[in-house]
Amino acid sequence: MTNKIFLQAMLLASPLYFAACKNGDSKQTFEAADKKTDTTMHASMYTASMVDNIKDPACGMPVTAGIGDTAHYKNHVIGFCSKECKATFLQNPEQFITQLQLKTQ
Structure with missing residues (x-):
């Protein structure tokens, strides 16, 4: 029963995920991650x-x-x-x- 609920939730959420990707939201997430990495790398230089x-x-x-x-x-x-x-x-x-x-x- 739990697996069935999980699968239903995944199927319902997947269109939202792909819609976010088409709108460029994933790009913003990657840009934020890159900035964090840049800051971490910069801080480790000293x-x-x-x-x-x-x-x-x-x-x-x-x-x-x-x-x-x-x-x-x-x-x-x-x-x-x-x-x-x-x-x-x-x-x-x-x-x-x-x-x-x-x-x-």
């Missing part, structure tokens, strides 16, 4: 060893948790967890400079 700071100065997140973007500031490479934190920092770097925890050389 490692904690590539930057001079220990924590993201804008939010305090450790750079070992992941670096989404970097900036050069006063002869240092600063790692940020996201582009948003980088943008926040760059709007007023002096506000965050006291929170910038640099690695000891």
Whole structure:
């Protein structure tokens, strides 16, 4: 009985699936997946060893948790967890400079 209900549900849903494909909805899904992959690949390009700071100065997140973007500031490479934190920092770097925890050389 359960298999019969499942098959009926699949048969009823299949026209909706194919209709969505014809309308281009599947393309949007693939584009969203590609953007997520691009972001993941971009974030993995940076490692904690590539930057001079220990924590993201804008939010305090450790750079070992992941670096989404970097900036050069006063002869240092600063790692940020996201582009948003980088943008926040760059709007007023002096506000965050006291929170910038640099690695000891």
